[in-house]
Amino acid sequence: MGTKAIFFLCITCLFCGLAYPHRQLLQDAAAPTIFDVTTFGALSNNDTFDNAQPFMQAWIQACKNSTTPAKVLIPNGVFLTGPTVFGGPCTSPKPIILEVVGTIKATTDPSEYVSPEWVAFEDIDGLVVTGNGTFDGQGSSVWQYNDCRTNPNCVNLPSSLQFSRVNNTIVKDITSLNSKQFHYHLHKCYNFSAWNLNITAPKNSPNTDGMHVGSSDEVNVTSSVIGTGDDCISIGQGTTNVYISNITCGPGHGISVGSLGKRPLDKSVSGISVKNCTFIGTTNGARIKTYIGKSPGEAKGIVYEGLIMDNVQNPIVIDQSYGSKKVRQASVSLWKISDVHFRGIKGTTVSNVALSLQCSVVNPCQGVEVADVDLSFSGTQRNTTFVSSCANTPNATFTGTINPPPCL
Numbered sequence: 001m002g003t004k005a006i007f008f009l010c011i012t013c014l015f016c017g018l019a020y021p022h023r024q025l026l027q028d029a030a031a032p033t034i035f036d037v038t039t040f041g042a043l044s045n046n047d048t049f050d051n052a053q054p055f056m057q058a059w060i061q062a063c064k065n066s067t068t069p070a071k072v073l074i075p076n077g078v079f080l081t082g083p084t085v086f087g088g089p090c091t092s093p094k095p096i097i098l099e100v101v102g103t104i105k106a107t108t109d110p111s112e113y114v115s116p117e118w119v120a121f122e123d124i125d126g127l128v129v130t131g132n133g134t135f136d137g138q139g140s141s142v143w144q145y146n147d148c149r150t151n152p153n154c155v156n157l158p159s160s161l162q163f164s165r166v167n168n169t170i171v172k173d174i175t176s177l178n179s180k181q182f183h184y185h186l187h188k189c190y191n192f193s194a195w196n197l198n199i200t201a202p203k204n205s206p207n208t209d210g211m212h213v214g215s216s217d218e219v220n221v222t223s224s225v226i227g228t229g230d231d232c233i234s235i236g237q238g239t240t241n242v243y244i245s246n247i248t249c250g251p252g253h254g255i256s257v258g259s260l261g262k263r264p265l266d267k268s269v270s271g272i273s274v275k276n277c278t279f280i281g282t283t284n285g286a287r288i289k290t291y292i293g294k295s296p297g298e299a300k301g302i303v304y305e306g307l308i309m310d311n312v313q314n315p316i317v318i319d320q321s322y323g324s325k326k327v328r329q330a331s332v333s334l335w336k337i338s339d340v341h342f343r344g345i346k347g348t349t350v351s352n353v354a355l356s357l358q359c360s361v362v363n364p365c366q367g368v369e370v371a372d373v374d375l376s377f378s379g380t381q382r383n384t385t386f387v388s389s390c391a392n393t394p395n396a397t398f399t400g401t402i403n404p405p406p407c408l
């Protein structure tokens with residue numbers, strides 16, 4: 001190409017930039033302005049330097065002072081970081097991006113965490129969190145202080161990634177390792193999609209739910225690998241329209257709706273779908289759990305479909321006596337469960353009771369469908385009884401292949 005041709009091209013480009021301003025916008029969307037935390041004083045590979053301030057300063061410039069689309073970059077390296085808030089609303093064009101390439105390591109002194117979150121995203125509309133990086137909560141330093149098993153008023157340890165009042169979010173490719181308590185906690189979020197997440201903590205780490213969703217609407221979590229010490233995903237009160245698919249869960253306590261009704265103001269849950277997931281060596285698979293409850297609530301419109309159980313203890317569970325010591329006593333839960341479907345669930349279980357539907361005496365479950373559930377016993381106990389157990393499920397239906405045999 002001659003000099004003239006290059007000159008002509010440049011002039012043409014200049015003109016199209018002026019004549020078609022939307023092309024400029026498209027270019028900006030493809031290449032946001034980068035706010036690299038190291039240019040705000042962040043130091044990697046330093047065991048004493050807390051990067052929270054440089055991270056937040058980079059965020060404030062990107063969110064509140066950029067007129068072009070902005071990306072905060074955490075580059076390669078290990079960045080020690082205490083409690084960090086990425087707050088909105090942002091005035092920069094949507095979405096704001098946080099790209100994590102390196103590892104962010106939480107500080108370990110629990111007294112630093114005045115509210116139970118490590119990295120908090122708040123009041124943002126249009127957020128992308130991406131990168132192949134890791135949030136390492138360094139939970140093993142504090143798991144010993146978790147006494148929630150014995151103390152009903154236990155203090156919550158921090159969640160690694162807290163999303164509060166954040167709308168229109170994408171989270172992908174990120175690893176969360178050894179959270180102090182929950183890995184992800186969503187509260188009052190709308191339109192949240194996550195995929196290709198890696199969530200990892202030991203089997204015996206306390207209350208390390210992979211993702212706890214509360215008071216949120218339109219949440220999709222797909223194509224992720226979750227192995228942790230509590231529920232892989234738990235769907236808490238006030239949540240609607242959650243779609244979960246292609247999750248590998250284990251170790252862990254399964255994918256649960258609930259627990260619901262612990263607090264008097266707990267709101268209903270509806271529109272939950274869990275499809276094409278695999279559970280490996282988990283304590284539960286598909287579970288719905290409610291407390292007896294202090295005021296009424298409902299859990300309805302719940303579909304568990306196309307699940308594979310691999311040596312799971314309790315593959316299918318409705319438990320309306322959750323948190324009650326007198327589990328043998330019939331539940332008098334004020335919570336009402338209806339329109340629940342367990343379809344196409346196959347594989348192996350290590351317990352004698354593979355399907356357990358224990359509903360409330362005062363609010364029997366309505367419209368529970370069990371279809372094509374084919375489980376076999378792979379346990380080692382001498383007791384070879386292999387059964388279903390149901391209480392207060394007046395019009396449950398069983399269709400297709402059902403193993404263990406239906407309880408009716």
Ligand SMILES: *[C@@H]1O[C@H](CO)[C@@H](O)[C@H](O)[C@H]1NC(C)=O
Pocket residue numbers: 043046047048049050
């Ligand atoms: C690590 O950070 C401290 C401040 O907390 C600083 O004094 C020290 O020089 C840093 N070390 C290195 C190797 O950068």
Ligand SMILES: *[C@@H]1O[C@H](CO)[C@@H](O)[C@H](O)[C@H]1NC(C)=O
Pocket residue numbers: 065
């Ligand atoms: C906003 O950004 C400009 C540069 O883009 C900078 O000069 C200015 O100091 C920033 N304002 C604040 C309040 O940080």
Ligand SMILES: *[C@@H]1O[C@H](CO)[C@@H](O)[C@H](O)[C@H]1NC(C)=O
Pocket residue numbers: 088089123124125165166167190
């Ligand atoms: C998120 O959406 C809700 C309504 O769905 C709205 O009330 C709230 O202000 C929005 N938050 C942000 C940060 O945009």
Ligand SMILES: *[C@@H]1O[C@H](CO)[C@@H](O)[C@H](O)[C@H]1NC(C)=O
Pocket residue numbers: 076101132133
């Ligand atoms: C993440 O990607 C960067 C390049 O974008 C690469 O240098 C780094 O090694 C990757 N880290 C991991 C843990 O794969």
Ligand SMILES: *[C@@H]1O[C@H](CO)[C@@H](O)[C@H](O)[C@H]1NC(C)=O
Pocket residue numbers: 095126127168169170191
């Ligand atoms: C949900 O959020 C995504 C990502 O920000 C956005 O592309 C999509 O339009 C949003 N959907 C709705 C219904 O607002």
Ligand SMILES: *[C@@H]1O[C@H](CO)[C@@H](O)[C@H](O)[C@H]1NC(C)=O
Pocket residue numbers: 191192193218219220243
């Ligand atoms: C979630 O997935 C469902 C079903 O595939 C889809 O209808 C819905 O729009 C998705 N919502 C979000 C927030 O991505």
Ligand SMILES: *[C@@H]1O[C@H](CO)[C@@H](O)[C@H](O)[C@H]1NC(C)=O
Pocket residue numbers: 134175177198199200225
């Ligand atoms: C998830 O992350 C952990 C910790 O970095 C790693 O050991 C494991 O191989 C990862 N799993 C997947 C499926 O990427």
Ligand SMILES: *[C@@H]1O[C@H](CO)[C@@H](O)[C@H](O)[C@H]1NC(C)=O
Pocket residue numbers: 196222223224225246248
């Ligand atoms: C399921 O998730 C895995 C990651 O765990 C991914 O590699 C695979 O492509 C996903 N499958 C589908 C059909 O989305």
Ligand SMILES: *[C@@H]1O[C@H](CO)[C@@H](O)[C@H](O)[C@H]1NC(C)=O
Pocket residue numbers: 245246275276306
């Ligand atoms: C689940 O898998 C089936 C069969 O592979 C497929 O047809 C369906 O689209 C998948 N559903 C979801 C939500 O991934």
Ligand SMILES: *[C@@H]1O[C@H](CO)[C@@H](O)[C@H](O)[C@H]1NC(C)=O
Pocket residue numbers: 366367368395
């Ligand atoms: C179950 O019974 C209740 C009334 O007792 C009724 O409202 C509901 O439609 C029934 N559901 C099914 C699936 O038969």
Ligand SMILES: *[C@@H]1O[C@H](CO)[C@@H](O)[C@H](O)[C@H]1NC(C)=O
Pocket residue numbers: 352353383384385387
């Ligand atoms: C075998 O297990 C079933 C179901 O848990 C139980 O009802 C039964 O009592 C057990 N039998 C023996 C001999 O332990």
